[in-house]
Amino acid sequence: xxxxxxxxxxxxxxxxxxxxxxxSAFIAMYRRTYGESPGRKKAPV
Numbered sequence: 001x002x003x004x005x006x007x008x009x010x011x012x013x014x015x016x017x018x019x020x021x022x023x024s025a026f027i028a029m030y031r032r033t034y035g036e037s038p039g040r041k042k043a044p045v
Contacts, residue, residue, distance in 0.1 A: 001018060015027075
């Protein structure tokens, strides 16, 4: 997940690719695991 976000993939795309039915469930897991929101790992545009 971290690598895909760093490459610029959207949180929604990563969440669905990992099998999460909702962005919020993925974001909650990500915060518990890494201590930050997944949006902070996205590549700058």
